[in-house]
Amino acid sequence: MTADSLAPPRRLGHRLLSRPELGAVVGAVAVFVVFSVAADSFLRPASLGTILYAASTIGIMAVPVALLMIGGEFDLSAGVLVTSSALVSSMFSYQMTANVWVGVGVSLLVTLAIGFFNGIMLARTKLPSFIITLGTFLMLTGLNLGFTKLIDGTVSTKSISDMEGFASARALFASHLTIGDVDLQVTILWWIALVAVATWVLLRTRAGNWIFASGGGPDAARAVGVPVTRTKTGLYMAVAFCAWISGQHLLFSFDVVQSGEGIGNEFLYIIAAVIGGCLMTGGYGSAIGSAVGAFIFGMTSKGIVYAEWNPDWFKFFLGAMLLLATLLNAWVRKRAEAAK
Amino acid sequence: MESANRGKRALGALLTVVIGVALAGCSSTGGLRAEQRAKEAQANGSAVDTPKWTVAMVTHAGAGDSFWDIVQKGARQAAAKDNITFLYSNSDQGKDQAQLVQTAIDQKVDGLVVTLAKPEAMKDVVLKAEKAGIPVVTINSGSAQSKEYGALAHIGQDETVAGEAVGDELTARGRKHVLCVLHEQGNVGHEQRCAGVKNTFEGTTENLYVNGTNMPDVQSALQAKLAADRSIDAVVTLGAPYAATAAKAKDQAGSQAEVDTFDLNGQVASALEDGTIGFAVDQQPYLQGYEAVDLLWLYRYNADVLGGGRPVLTGPQIVTKDDAAALKDYAKRGTR
Numbered sequence: 001m002t003a004d005s006l007a008p009p010r011r012l013g014h015r016l017l018s019r020p021e022l023g024a025v026v027g028a029v030a031v032f033v034v035f036s037v038a039a040d041s042f043l044r045p046a047s048l049g050t051i052l053y054a055a056s057t058i059g060i061m062a063v064p065v066a067l068l069m070i071g072g073e074f075d076l077s078a079g080v081l082v083t084s085s086a087l088v089s090s091m092f093s094y095q096m097t098a099n100v101w102v103g104v105g106v107s108l109l110v111t112l113a114i115g116f117f118n119g120i121m122l123a124r125t126k127l128p129s130f131i132i133t134l135g136t137f138l139m140l141t142g143l144n145l146g147f148t149k150l151i152d153g154t155v156s157t158k159s160i161s162d163m164e165g166f167a168s169a170r171a172l173f174a175s176h177l178t179i180g181d182v183d184l185q186v187t188i189l190w191w192i193a194l195v196a197v198a199t200w201v202l203l204r205t206r207a208g209n210w211i212f213a214s215g216g217g218p219d220a221a222r223a224v225g226v227p228v229t230r231t232k233t234g235l236y237m238a239v240a241f242c243a244w245i246s247g248q249h250l251l252f253s254f255d256v257v258q259s260g261e262g263i264g265n266e267f268l269y270i271i272a273a274v275i276g277g278c279l280m281t282g283g284y285g286s287a288i289g290s291a292v293g294a295f296i297f298g299m300t301s302k303g304i305v306y307a308e309w310n311p312d313w314f315k316f317f318l319g320a321m322l323l324l325a326t327l328l329n330a331w332v333r334k335r336a337e338a339a340k
Numbered sequence: 341m342e343s344a345n346r347g348k349r350a351l352g353a354l355l356t357v358v359i360g361v362a363l364a365g366c367s368s369t370g371g372l373r374a375e376q377r378a379k380e381a382q383a384n385g386s387a388v389d390t391p392k393w394t395v396a397m398v399t400h401a402g403a404g405d406s407f408w409d410i411v412q413k414g415a416r417q418a419a420a421k422d423n424i425t426f427l428y429s430n431s432d433q434g435k436d437q438a439q440l441v442q443t444a445i446d447q448k449v450d451g452l453v454v455t456l457a458k459p460e461a462m463k464d465v466v467l468k469a470e471k472a473g474i475p476v477v478t479i480n481s482g483s484a485q486s487k488e489y490g491a492l493a494h495i496g497q498d499e500t501v502a503g504e505a506v507g508d509e510l511t512a513r514g515r516k517h518v519l520c521v522l523h524e525q526g527n528v529g530h531e532q533r534c535a536g537v538k539n540t541f542e543g544t545t546e547n548l549y550v551n552g553t554n555m556p557d558v559q560s561a562l563q564a565k566l567a568a569d570r571s572i573d574a575v576v577t578l579g580a581p582y583a584a585t586a587a588k589a590k591d592q593a594g595s596q597a598e599v600d601t602f603d604l605n606g607q608v609a610s611a612l613e614d615g616t617i618g619f620a621v622d623q624q625p626y627l628q629g630y631e632a633v634d635l636l637w638l639y640r641y642n643a644d645v646l647g648g649g650r651p652v653l654t655g656p657q658i659v660t661k662d663d664a665a666a667l668k669d670y671a672k673r674g675t676r
């Protein structure tokens with residue numbers, strides 16, 4: 001996008017077509033139309049709250065994952081990191097009989113440290129991020145289970161709902177407000193805020209240029225003085241920060257955390273980012289796109305329920321809808337590039 | 341090495357902060373201290389003077405499943421009492437589970453406890469164990485194959501029977517339209533439970549598949565379903581952790597449905613007490629682990645067998661508000 005400001009002004013249509021999220025928006029409209037026709041209850045205002053909630057829990061993580069992907073890297077540990085983060089705050093508060101806010105704070109530090117570890121390992125070893133974060137993913141999966149069992153004696157955490165600070169923490173991470181018929185979860189606000197911040201960083205700050213440059217061509221970027229290592233480490237810590245928000249939501253929403261949760265969710269975040277127009281090869285994409293991707297995911301997964309289609313085929317419908325949305329996205333982008 | 345120093349400093353700062361905050365804000369309610377205060381001293385020694393036998397348990401459990409944790413607790417308690425060394429391993433893939441049984445045979449264990457969730461994969465290796473002179477007890481799933489494969493006994497719940505008990509209970513409670521929530525697509529036991537409900541329930545039964553490893557997704561799927569179909573007046577979850585989530589989804593969708601569940605945990609016991617959940621069907625996993633190990637001991641010591649060739653049922657036991665108070669403490673310590 002930064003190149004746009006230097007280019008001679010073009011017609012609005014062309015400028016719109018060059019946006020990475022355009023394909024996703026068209027896909028979202030298509031999915032919306034399909035379910036509006038197929039499901040009576042899909043268009044009810046109350047349904048919107050449910051769909052947005054489903055989208056926001058994916059979307060909160062899709063934002064930093066999209067930035068990371070624009071920066072040219074993957075994070076396969078993002079799904080279990082959410083669970084780790086929730087486990088740390090719950091177990092720390094419980095074992096220390098501390099105010100739950102203490103656990104929440106400790107969890108932030110631990111989670112950021114894991115993100116830092118991913119970034120530093122990537123820079124030091126020069127191994128592909130796929131391998132590094134696969135290692136972290138497996139280690140965290142084992143640690144989640146091992147530590148929970150070791151400390152709590154069972155595979156899920158103890159309830160902390162009767163502890164001090166729980167109510168205020170729940171208000172911040174897991175409350176919901178009702179506007180008319182629509183019940184909105186607080187995660188939706190977190191999501192919108194994160195998308196706004198990430199968009200601002202990407203398009204209006206030097207760090208944003210660094211992210212595009214690191215993903216587009218790391219060697220060229222390094223040659224012109226972009227701190228590639230620092231940028232990528234920062235991106236991993238951004239993933240960790242959002243994992244912390246999601247993890248706290250998990251904890252304060254459901255009170256008890258199961259140590260085996262979260263596996264597989266990393267792919268949902270990547271899927272949302274890719275549908276939203278991020279290239280798997282890096283250097284291209286947007287935060288808003290990831291939000292549209294997450295919204296498509298929310299509409300599809302809940303729309304199937306609203307439409308009351310045969311549940312035996314649930315996963316098939318989900319896969320087909322996602323594939324179609326991505327194909328449509330790719331087609332629109334190709335048209336856009338041809339029109340330039 | 342400037343960045344290495346920075347790393348060390350960051351780690352130092354992290355530790356300081358962790359210890360600092362740990363000493364600061366304390367909670368005067370809940371937490372470990374409350375549990376310790378409530379905890380009674382438990383005697384834990386063997387009650388018999390038989391030689392130190394070894395029993396291995398190999399299950400089809402996925403990692404981190406709270407249900408299997410309770411089974412293990414029962415088995416360990418029996419092992420401690422019977423002077424038995426207890427070994428546990430698990431894999432949710434049939435082929436790997438069979439390999440784990442093979443390693444137990446290689447270790448020349450004195451008794452074997454296995455689950456037959458994927459009976460075909462397990463058949464050869466179970467027969468091999470018996471050939472090697474190792475007595476086998478099957479638990480949980482595989483009541484149909486247990487005898488055929490030559491096991492001493494089967495201890496567990498018949499999933500269809502358990503489902504039927506739920507169907508009866510729901511009919512008795514005057515429900516009309518039940519939603520059966522499956523959190524693991526392709527699990528035979530889950531299908532049997534919902535099929536059992538359908539057998540005896542006099543209203544309509546409908547299945548919904550949810551993604552069990554993603555709680556927010558489970559909640560929003562249930563919210564969507566309950567909002568889409570207002571005629572649903574009962575939701576049955578197949579695992580205790582999903583019951584609380586279902587209750588939340590119900591509230592948020594503004595539905596009047598009653599939430600009931602298979603299996604029990606601390607959260608469900610509390611929810612039964614305050615009426616958030618109608619009833620739970622317990623198959624007593626503690627009993628499955630405990631009885632299996634104890635039965636192997638009895639067989640070694642006294643050539644006793646149980647069940648007379650028929651499965652020994654540990655469930656379904658329907659628990660309601662009336663039982664909740666007593667069960668809460670047991671569920672909290674992880675044995676119910």
